[in-house]
Amino acid sequence: SQQGEEDPQALSIQEGENATMNCSYKTSINNLQWYRQNSGRGLVHLILIRSNEREKHSGRLRVTLDTSKKSSSLLITASRAADTASYFCATDGGRDDKIIFGKGTRLHILP
Amino acid sequence: DAGVIQSPRHEVTEMGQEVTLRCKPISGHNSLFWYRQTMMRGLELLIYFNNNVPIDDSGMPEDRFSAKMPNASFSTLKIQPSEPRDSAVYFCASSALYGYTFGSGTRLTVV
Numbered sequence: 001s002q003q004g005e006e007d008p009q010a011l012s013i014q015e016g017e018n019a020t021m022n023c024s025y026k027t028s029i030n031n032l033q034w035y036r037q038n039s040g041r042g043l044v045h046l047i048l049i050r051s052n053e054r055e056k057h058s059g060r061l062r063v064t065l066d067t068s069k070k071s072s073s074l075l076i077t078a079s080r081a082a083d084t085a086s087y088f089c090a091t092d093g094g095r096d097d098k099i100i101f102g103k104g105t106r107l108h109i110l111p
Numbered sequence: 112d113a114g115v116i117q118s119p120r121h122e123v124t125e126m127g128q129e130v131t132l133r134c135k136p137i138s139g140h141n142s143l144f145w146y147r148q149t150m151m152r153g154l155e156l157l158i159y160f161n162n163n164v165p166i167d168d169s170g171m172p173e174d175r176f177s178a179k180m181p182n183a184s185f186s187t188l189k190i191q192p193s194e195p196r197d198s199a200v201y202f203c204a205s206s207a208l209y210g211y212t213f214g215s216g217t218r219l220t221v222v
Contacts, residue, residue, distance in 0.1 A: 033210065042115075042202055042213030043154075088154070090211075098144065098167060099211070103153040 004032070004089040004102035012108040019076040021105040023089030024069075030092050032065055033099065034074050037086045043101075046074075046087075076107075084109045117203050117214035124221055129191040132217045135184055136205030144211065145178055145188050146202040154202075160186065193221045 007022045023032070031050045035043040049056045049065045049072065056063045062075040076083055086106050090099040116135040124130050136143045144159040158168040160180045168178070175194070180186040190197055200218050204211040 031209065035211075042215050043204075043211070045210040045212070048209050098156055098159050100156060101146075101154040 004091050004100065006087070006089055006102045006105040008105060009103070010106040010108070012110055013079060014110050015079055015081060017079055019079050019083070019107055019109075021074045021087050021107070023072045023074070023102060025072075025089075025091045026070065027091075029067075032063075032072050033090045034061075034063060034072075035088045035090060035101070037088065037104070039085075043088065079107075079109045081109050081111060083107060115203055115205050115212050115214035117201075117217050119217055120215065121218045122220070124193055124219070126194055126221055127192045128221075129189065130193045130197075130219060130221075132188040132201050132203075132219070134186045134188070134203030134214060136186070136203070137207075137212055138184065140205035140207045140212070141183075142206040143180060143186050144204045144206070145186070146204065147199045148202060148216070149199045157188070190219075193219075195221045197221050 004023045004025045013019050029051055031048050033048045034046045036046055037043045047058045047061055047063050049063050051067055060077045065072045086104040088101045088104040090101045092099050118133045142161050145157040147155045147157055155170055157170045158178045159166055163180045176190055178188045198220050200216045202213050202216045204213045
């Protein structure tokens with residue numbers, strides 16, 4: 001069963017602008033992760049936020065988590081052409097190692 | 112560390128043939144996951160292992176699919192007989208605690 005669901009499905013913005021992607025999920029979690037996938041490549045882990053955290057930063061990435069709304073957002077500031085990729089959120093079921101991915105947001109940075 | 116290594120990168124086979132995909136996880140990672148990615152269904156978890164033991168194979172689509180992990184450094188995913196609807200990119204990922212490391216995937220085309 002699919003846990004996370006990203007919104008929007010696709011996003012195009014101008015280079016230098018900020019990009020915001022959202023993720024909603026259905027059941028309780030221990031943590032939520034964001035991954036990036038460049039075309040034709042595997043997924044790359046970006047950031048993990050635990051259920052008791054509300055916000056986390058890593059370089060130009062900012063992730064928020066609202067467990068009451070079962071939602072998370074990924075903000076990429078000052079976007080670059082190299083940020084063009086698909087971004088996935090992934091959630092655990094709270095009980096074991098496996099994580100379930102959403103269908104992703106395709107981000108396109110326009111020059 | 113060379114990361115998670117998958118082989119082959121591309122496989123084209125005829126319907127009915129047996130296909131074997133291979134994965135070498137990162138040394139020291141005790142969990143290994145097989146995912147399938149298609150445009151229609153996104154990333155689907157097929158099976159995962161913990162300390163070489165299959166923990167959850169509920170995502171394996173049918174009996175034509177089987178996976179093994181004979182030791183901590185090697186896993187295989189076999190499809191026998193293959194069908195055109197099996198065409199997808201198959202990813203292997205390994206994990207220690209949090210955050211998965213993905214291989215580059217095997218693009219399978221069944222004609």
